[in-house]
Amino acid sequence: MTASSTSAATPRLTSLSHGGGCGCKIAPGVLAELLAKSNLPKQFFPDLLVGTETADDAAVYRINDEQAIVATTDFFMPIVDDAFDFGRIAATNALSDIYAMGGTPLMALAIVGMPINVLPHDTIAKILEGGESVCRDAGIPLAGGHSIDSVEPIYGLVGIGIVNPKHMKRNADAKAGDVLILGKPLGVGILSAALKKNLLDDAGYRAMVDATTKLNRPGMELSQLAGVHALTDVTGFGLLGHGLELARGAQLTTRIDSSKLPLLPGVQALIEQGVFTGASTRNWASYGAHVQLASSVSDAQRALLTDPQTSGGLLVSCTPDSVQQVLELFARHGFGDAAIVGHMEAGPARVIVD
Numbered sequence: 001m002t003a004s005s006t007s008a009a010t011p012r013l014t015s016l017s018h019g020g021g022c023g024c025k026i027a028p029g030v031l032a033e034l035l036a037k038s039n040l041p042k043q044f045f046p047d048l049l050v051g052t053e054t055a056d057d058a059a060v061y062r063i064n065d066e067q068a069i070v071a072t073t074d075f076f077m078p079i080v081d082d083a084f085d086f087g088r089i090a091a092t093n094a095l096s097d098i099y100a101m102g103g104t105p106l107m108a109l110a111i112v113g114m115p116i117n118v119l120p121h122d123t124i125a126k127i128l129e130g131g132e133s134v135c136r137d138a139g140i141p142l143a144g145g146h147s148i149d150s151v152e153p154i155y156g157l158v159g160i161g162i163v164n165p166k167h168m169k170r171n172a173d174a175k176a177g178d179v180l181i182l183g184k185p186l187g188v189g190i191l192s193a194a195l196k197k198n199l200l201d202d203a204g205y206r207a208m209v210d211a212t213t214k215l216n217r218p219g220m221e222l223s224q225l226a227g228v229h230a231l232t233d234v235t236g237f238g239l240l241g242h243g244l245e246l247a248r249g250a251q252l253t254t255r256i257d258s259s260k261l262p263l264l265p266g267v268q269a270l271i272e273q274g275v276f277t278g279a280s281t282r283n284w285a286s287y288g289a290h291v292q293l294a295s296s297v298s299d300a301q302r303a304l305l306t307d308p309q310t311s312g313g314l315l316v317s318c319t320p321d322s323v324q325q326v327l328e329l330f331a332r333h334g335f336g337d338a339a340i341v342g343h344m345e346a347g348p349a350r351v352i353v354d
Contacts (some may be wrong), residue, residue: 002338004293009153010120010123011118011119012081013078013080013081013082013083013119013123013153014078014079014080014081014087014195014196024309025102032349043351045061047061047062047063048060048061048062049061049062049068049165049168050101050168050170053172054170054171054172054182054245054248054249055171055245056101056170056171056172056232056249057072057096057097057100057101057105057171057232057233058070058071058097058098058100058101058159058161059071059072059073059103060103060163060165060168061242062165062330063083065165066164066165066166067162067163067164067165068162068163068164068165068168069160069161069162070097070098070101070103070159070160070161070162070163071158071159071160072094072097072098072158072161072162073094073156073157073158073159074090074093074094074096074156074157074159075090075094075096075113075154075155075156075157076090076093076154076155076156076310077152077153077154078079078153079195079212079254079310080192080193080195080205080208080209081195082209083123083124083126083127084126084127084129084130084133085130085209085213086129086130086153086155087126087127087128087129087130087131087132087133087134087155088125088130088133088134088209088212088213089130089209089212089213089310089311090130090131090156090157091108091130091131091132091133091134091135091156091157092134092156092194092212092213092214092215092311093156093212093235093310093311094108094156094158094159095134095135095155095157095159095215095216095267096109096215096216096235096311096312096314096323097136097233098159098160098161098219099119099215099216099217099219099220099233099314100120100169100171100216100219100231100232100233100314101161101163101168101169101170101219101223101231102167102169102218102219102220102222102223102224102231103160103161103162103163103168103219103220103223104161104162104163105138105139105140105159105160106140106161106162107140107141107142107143107144107160108135108140108141108142108143108157108158108159108160108161109143109144109145109146109157109158109160110126110128110131110142110144110145110146110147110155110156110157111145111146111154111155111157111158112127112128112145112146112147112148112154112155112164113147113148113149113150113152113153113154113155113329114127114147114148114149114150114153114155115149115150115151115152115153116149117149119153124153127153127155128155131155131157134213134215135157137215137227142157145157145158151300163223165256167223167224168223169219169222169223169228169229169230169231170230170231170249171230171231171232171242171245171246171249172246172248172249172250173229173230173249173250173255173317174229174230174246174247174249174250174252174317174344175229175250175252175317175319175344176252176317176344176345177319177320177343177344177345178230178317178319178320178343178344179317179318179319179320179323179340179342179343180231180243180246180254180315180316180317180340180341180342180344181315181316181318181326181327181330181338181339181340181341181342182218182234182239182255182261182262182264182313182314182315182316182325182338182339182341183218183232183313183314183315183330183338184211184214184309184312184313184335184338185211185225185262185263185264185313185334185337186234186261186262186263186264186267186304186307186309186310186312187263187264187266187267187269187270187271187304187307187312188208188211188212188264188308188309188310189238189276189277189279189307189308189309189310190267190270190271190275190276190277190303190304190307191204191205191207191208191264191266191267191270191278192208192277192310193270193275193276193277194266194270194275195208197275199270199273199275200266201266203265203266204264204265204266207264207265207266208264208279211311212227212310213310213311214311214334214335216233216313216314217333218314218329218330218333218335219231219314221329221333222316222326222329223313225322225325225326225329226322227318227319227321227322227325228316228317228318228325228326229313229317229318229319230246230249230250230316230317230321231315231316231317232245232246232314232315233312233313233314234309234312234313234314234315234346235308235309235310235311236279236308236309236310237283237286237287237305237308238280238283238305238306238307238309239256239305239307239310239315239341240256240283240284240287240291240305240306240311240351240353241283241286241287241306242315243256243315243342243351244287244290244291244349244350246315246317246344246352247344247349247350247351248349249347250344250349252344252345252346252347252349252352253344253345253346253347253348253349253350253351253352254342254344254351254352255342255344255345255351255352255353255354256305256341256351256352256354257340257341257342257354258294258296258297258301258305258353258354259354260340260341260342261304261305261339261341262337262338262339262341263304267304270306271300272300276303276304276307276333277308277333278308279305279308280303280307280308281306283306283308284302284306287345289349290349290350290351291351291352291353292298292350292351292352292353293353294352294353294354296354297353297354301353305353313335313338315341317344323340326338
């Protein structure tokens with residue numbers, strides 16, 4: 001059985017959704033417009049350490065001087081057709097936001113929306129089992145959740161974690177001179193687009209699943225390093241979008257070296273064939289005005305830089321003298337593809353790509 005095949009009686013999961021994985025996200029420009037029009041009162045809570053101000057990965061609320069709650073939610077439609085893998089990917093992606101704040105997961109709640117009369121109940125059960133398996137791997141209980149009968153299949157988690165406020169890492173605290181290190185290779189969106197077009201072989205499928213189901217555990221230890229100033233994870237807005245969030249939060253320029261980007265196997269060949277997602281185009285339309293591309297950057301490279309990463313890698317902003325320590329920490333946790341991809345420098349809040 002190939003990566004994209006299913007039984008005749010069961011529709012492909014990806015055929016039931018108009019988008020998949022973090023490519024389902026509302027485009028960043030549209031989201032910013034919607035939030036700007038919100039009529040919710042902007043109340044001040046001194047113990048809310050992280051809210052919506054810098055589009056950070058999770059909310060953080062201080063309980064006392066040593067403890068703060070990290071809360072996040074993430075869900076999406078299928079990025080793959082295998083039900084168990086879909087559940088695993090969605091759960092891994094949701095818990096990543098806790099690790100990206102430097103937090104430790106405590107428990108999770110399931111978010112489930114399924115077309116009950118379209119999908120076999122065994123298929124839905126496999127999705128739930130996939131999510132539960134990731135929670136077990138993270139050492140936390142899946143303690144409940146909520147379900148609805150929906151037109152498209154949706155699955156994800158509410159994640160609850162804990163962090164010492166002194167060690168919490170925001171996406172807004174990068175410093176000029178910091179080096180940027182990316183923990184996982186890029187190209188998930190491209191591989192998922194190839195899967196929907198039946199262009200992805202079994203090796204490519206396995207590479208995609210292996211990357212998207214690897215928990216970003218290094219975030220818990222990275223938060224303990226004094227040389228690490230900022231953390232985020234690269235997901236639906238692509239490397240450029242999340243690099244721009246770093247720049248805006250710190251009021252600095254993010255500079256990316258396009259020649260140093262780590263790629264998942266097979267991605268380069270696919271993107272040269274013109275395989276990419278619609279979300280990549282929407283991402284560029286939303287924030288391209290704040291990105292300066294060198295003339296040497298090709299359209300294929302731009303599509304890669306804007307490629308939505310489902311359950312992508314941690315993006316670390318750290319001092320030059322802590323780079324080796326960060327890379328060794330990643331390698332110790334099995335993230336041998338972690339690589340330097342750029343740096344932060346003084347200048348307006350934008351991204352420059354060399």
